[in-house]
Amino acid sequence: MAQHMNLTLKVWRQKNDKDKGQFVTYQANDIADDMSFLEMLDIVNEELTRKGEDPVYFDHDCREGICGMCSLVINGRPHGPKEGTTTCQLHMRSFHDGQTIVIEPWRAAAFPVLKDLAVDRTAFDRIQQAGGYVNINTGGVPDANTIPIPKRIADEAFESATCIGCGACVAACKNASAMLFVSAKVSQFALLPQGQTERYERAQAMVDQMDAEGFGNCTNTGACEAECPVGIKLTNIARLNREYLTAKIFKQEEPHA
Amino acid sequence: MLDSKVPAGPLAQKWSNHKFNLKLVNPANKRKFTVIVVGTGLAGASAAASLAELGYNVITFCYQDSPRRAHSIAAQGGINAAKSYQNDGDSVFRLFYDTIKGGDYRSREANVYRLAEVSVNIIDQCVAQGVPFAREYGGLLDNRSFGGAQVSRTFYARGQTGQQLLLGAYSALNRQIKKGKVKSYTRHEMLDLVMIDGHAKGIVTRDLVSGKVETHAAHAVLMCTGGYGNVFFLSTNAMGCNVTAAWRAHKRGAYFANPCYTQIHPTCIPVTGDHQSKLTLMSESLRNDGRVWVPKTQEMAERLRKGEIKANDIKEDDRDYFLERKYPSFGNLVPRDVASRNAKEAVDDGRGVGKTGFAVFLDFKEAIGRLGEDAVRAKYGNLFDMYYQITDENPYKQPMRIYPAVHYTMGGVWVDYNLMTTIPGLYALGECNFSDHGANRLGASALMQGLADGYFVIPYTVGDYLAKLGSFAPVDHSHPAFEATRKEVEEKINKLLSLNGTQTVDDIHKKLGHIMWEYCGMARTAEGLQKAQGLIQELKKEFWTNVKVLGENEELNLSLEKAGRVADFLELGELMVVDALQRAESCGGHFRLESQTEEGEAKRNDEEFAYVSAWEYKGDNVPEELHKEDLVFENVQLTQRSYK
Numbered sequence: 001m002a003q004h005m006n007l008t009l010k011v012w013r014q015k016n017d018k019d020k021g022q023f024v025t026y027q028a029n030d031i032a033d034d035m036s037f038l039e040m041l042d043i044v045n046e047e048l049t050r051k052g053e054d055p056v057y058f059d060h061d062c063r064e065g066i067c068g069m070c071s072l073v074i075n076g077r078p079h080g081p082k083e084g085t086t087t088c089q090l091h092m093r094s095f096h097d098g099q100t101i102v103i104e105p106w107r108a109a110a111f112p113v114l115k116d117l118a119v120d121r122t123a124f125d126r127i128q129q130a131g132g133y134v135n136i137n138t139g140g141v142p143d144a145n146t147i148p149i150p151k152r153i154a155d156e157a158f159e160s161a162t163c164i165g166c167g168a169c170v171a172a173c174k175n176a177s178a179m180l181f182v183s184a185k186v187s188q189f190a191l192l193p194q195g196q197t198e199r200y201e202r203a204q205a206m207v208d209q210m211d212a213e214g215f216g217n218c219t220n221t222g223a224c225e226a227e228c229p230v231g232i233k234l235t236n237i238a239r240l241n242r243e244y245l246t247a248k249i250f251k252q253e254e255p256h257a
Numbered sequence: 258m259l260d261s262k263v264p265a266g267p268l269a270q271k272w273s274n275h276k277f278n279l280k281l282v283n284p285a286n287k288r289k290f291t292v293i294v295v296g297t298g299l300a301g302a303s304a305a306a307s308l309a310e311l312g313y314n315v316i317t318f319c320y321q322d323s324p325r326r327a328h329s330i331a332a333q334g335g336i337n338a339a340k341s342y343q344n345d346g347d348s349v350f351r352l353f354y355d356t357i358k359g360g361d362y363r364s365r366e367a368n369v370y371r372l373a374e375v376s377v378n379i380i381d382q383c384v385a386q387g388v389p390f391a392r393e394y395g396g397l398l399d400n401r402s403f404g405g406a407q408v409s410r411t412f413y414a415r416g417q418t419g420q421q422l423l424l425g426a427y428s429a430l431n432r433q434i435k436k437g438k439v440k441s442y443t444r445h446e447m448l449d450l451v452m453i454d455g456h457a458k459g460i461v462t463r464d465l466v467s468g469k470v471e472t473h474a475a476h477a478v479l480m481c482t483g484g485y486g487n488v489f490f491l492s493t494n495a496m497g498c499n500v501t502a503a504w505r506a507h508k509r510g511a512y513f514a515n516p517c518y519t520q521i522h523p524t525c526i527p528v529t530g531d532h533q534s535k536l537t538l539m540s541e542s543l544r545n546d547g548r549v550w551v552p553k554t555q556e557m558a559e560r561l562r563k564g565e566i567k568a569n570d571i572k573e574d575d576r577d578y579f580l581e582r583k584y585p586s587f588g589n590l591v592p593r594d595v596a597s598r599n600a601k602e603a604v605d606d607g608r609g610v611g612k613t614g615f616a617v618f619l620d621f622k623e624a625i626g627r628l629g630e631d632a633v634r635a636k637y638g639n640l641f642d643m644y645y646q647i648t649d650e651n652p653y654k655q656p657m658r659i660y661p662a663v664h665y666t667m668g669g670v671w672v673d674y675n676l677m678t679t680i681p682g683l684y685a686l687g688e689c690n691f692s693d694h695g696a697n698r699l700g701a702s703a704l705m706q707g708l709a710d711g712y713f714v715i716p717y718t719v720g721d722y723l724a725k726l727g728s729f730a731p732v733d734h735s736h737p738a739f740e741a742t743r744k745e746v747e748e749k750i751n752k753l754l755s756l757n758g759t760q761t762v763d764d765i766h767k768k769l770g771h772i773m774w775e776y777c778g779m780a781r782t783a784e785g786l787q788k789a790q791g792l793i794q795e796l797k798k799e800f801w802t803n804v805k806v807l808g809e810n811e812e813l814n815l816s817l818e819k820a821g822r823v824a825d826f827l828e829l830g831e832l833m834v835v836d837a838l839q840r841a842e843s844c845g846g847h848f849r850l851e852s853q854t855e856e857g858e859a860k861r862n863d864e865e866f867a868y869v870s871a872w873e874y875k876g877d878n879v880p881e882e883l884h885k886e887d888l889v890f891e892n893v894q895l896t897q898r899s900y901k
Contacts, residue, residue, distance in 0.1 A: 002529075034649075036534070036647075042532070050759075055807070055815050064643070067321070067326040114813060115812065124323065125323050125325075125431070125441075134385065144340070154391070161421060162420070
């Protein structure tokens with residue numbers, strides 16, 4: 001049978017982006033180890049609601065580890081103690097009876113807190129809008145099999161393309177750098193034949209937007225890779241640097257408007 | 258009278274002829290029109306991007322913090338297309354036929370044929386966008402087989418096909434946002450439809466962050482808001498998935514079709530307890546190599562449940578591979594409704610496994626022996642990891658436990674061939690509409706339909722409506738209808754906030770879920786459905802008198818968001834039950850115990866029920882009126898569906 005545990009939670013509460021915010025302590029009792037971390041928070045929220053207290057706001061949606069909506073820094077680690085896992089797929093068996101758990105939002109200047117544990121990640125969207133696409137319209141494209149792609153290349157591009165855009169890399173980085181996020185998309189297209197025509201403009205435009213949003217520089221310490229829930233590799237950043245440098249050296253035309 | 262507007266002529270020429278007959282909007286005039294797209298999943302993102310590329314001004318809305326998070330992202334297995342790359346006998350007609358048959362002959366022929374026809378364009382489009390589909394060593398695209406089909410026509414990107422397709426559509430959308438042709442609103446929820454002179458002319462939204470209730474005007478509104486599986490509380494849908502946009506439009510005059518058609522997906526991780534917030538699906542592709550079984554005897558199942566023996570202790574001879582036994586030609590790859598029902602039967606027979614007894618085994622031992630563990634890992638690694646993560650059991654060493662869970666809703670807003678609802682100017686795309694999957698959807702067809710509607714259908718059909726408006730003038734945003742509708746929404750919000758009872762919104766939602774699962778789930782009876790209707794009516798009263806909604810409107814307010822959605826689920830739940838009650842036949846996912854063959858298969862009644870039920874809202878607490886769209890089959894013969 002499931003093991004049950006009692007926990008002490010120190011949760012970041014902040015009414016809105018103007019509020020200073022503070023930690024508030026809650027007890028979570030009789031939590032089964034086969035619950036997910038967010039189900040544990042659901043229980044805390046149900047109790048708060050019954051008492052007429054404002055429940056803790058946190059972002060979440062699919063609860064399958066793929067949508068990238070959930071976040072939370074748990075005991076100092078983005079998405080908690082278990083590697084290769086989003087918060088929604090973290091289960092309470094990773095914790096033990098009597099433990100104190102500190103729960104905070106992503107902390108980064110480019111991700112302002114909206115309320116409690118939810119932050120504004122629209123900066124990520126704007127980086128993608130700067131160049132994370134191939135400039136083609138619907139219709140009028142060639143038959144899919146006219147573009148053969150070696151399996152090895154396709155697989156590598158896929159690995160980069162699996163980024164879920166959660167922002168754990170930024171939260172993990174002491175400089176709040178978004179290099180891993182940006183490099184994943186740049187790499188996907190740099191590897192694939194479809195991405196070649198705008199390869200260098202893309203790298204430049206996305207990096208420029210990343211800088212404009214206020215993300216910091218890469219620290220080269222690899223905290224992002226260590227905390228990434230889907231295993232995006234640091235080699236993507238190496239590739240991004242190459243792409244960006246090439247774009248600077250062989251500056252062709254200005255990025256697309 | 259419901260007019261499906263299906264064009265005349267031979268099946269294979271209908272769409273081409275129709276495209277020629279549709280009116281066009283001159284490129285210079287397209288920029289004078291604005292289109293609202295609600296929801297940014299596969300249907301919404303692809304529609305918004307394609308319409309903006311054509312020159313229309315587009316405004317998109319999603320409740321998530323980014324368009325990329327729509328629940329299409331969670332689709333795992335793949336997307337069907339009649340490319341016939343495998344030389345195994347596939348064709349547009351075969352995909353059409355499989356889909357019609359898979360839907361148990363309760364979908365519209367012309368729509369399904371068009372879906373099969375444009376499926377080939379979808380793959381081309383996605384590859385051109387840079388979607389990294391799985392490939393063979395020669396560099397060409399790989400395919401796999403999926404339930405309900407005997408050819409390999411499913412394109413995939415490991416177990417993350419939905420993610421990759423959605424990110425492709427999201428990239429196309431981003432390109433248009435950058436160009437200024439799309440204005441994107443995130444963390445916004447549609448709460449009503451604004452009508453002027455009987456036409457859809459805008460929507461009312463709530464900004465989930467500031468609480469601001471706003472109106473937006475447009476010449477046409479596209480609802481791409483997904484399905485309503487969360488009416489069951491527990492489903493494989495994302496936590497935020499809801500019926501609110503569609504339901505509020507229904508109350509404004511959009512008919513709701515076949516609400517009782519719900520897909521219960523066979524390969525989900527079983528429920529463990531009351532605390533559970535959602536169910537996790539594992540791709541049906543697992544059934545390509547996994548074998549479904551339970552012990553042959555109840556005694557053995559009982560010992561398993563008590564933990565006295567383990568699955569691996571049970572000898573081959575003592576196992577019942579019930580799908581292989583009953584359906585030798587399709588085996589473990591029977592369609593979802595058949596697989597789910599058989600799992601339920603095994604459990605009802607006392608042969609269920611796991612601690613709760615509500616599970617059957619999905620076993621990879623044979624596949625690992627045949628292909629090796631590495632090959633199995635390459636194919637299904639992420640699914641195995643996910644299972645391990647959730648259950649703490651290693652599926653490479655012992656069989657998975659699976660049980661059916663609510664996954665997809667075939668019913669939805671009624672649309673004609675142009676995807677227009679019964680409200681002129683209001684369209685429904687993707688899972689939100691009812692049109693293509695009949696009473697049961699085949700695997701890998703949801704992604705196909707979402708993208709078909711968005712990339713290749715709506716760009717043609719919406720132009721026809723706009724061209725016929727007879728004016729290029731902007732919609733008059735100062736029209737009193739906007740303010741009046743906004744006020745109604747505000748009043749409803751205030752009413753919810755004034756409720757200060759003792760039950761949480763989740764308490765009520767869970768109760769509704771139990772009623773729906775018990776009486777309107779995998780097996781339904783007239784008696785049970787009647788009972789359910791009464792229970793839901795009582796629960797609705799309880800909600801409006803005894804629920805507790807905290808906080809205020811002007812903030813991120815979890816209770817308020819959920820309360821509005823559950824209020825709509827309660828009304829929808831009743832309609833589902835009413836619809837299930839009137840359909841006194843079994844078909845696809847709708848299984849009426851009173852209507853089965855001697856072997857226990859779903860028994861249709863084509864004489865009486867070969868129609869789409871389309872419900873018209875008549876006012877609060879007034880029975881809805883049933884309209885019937887007769888289904889005419891000219892190209893397939895209606896037979897008892899058999900996968901034996």
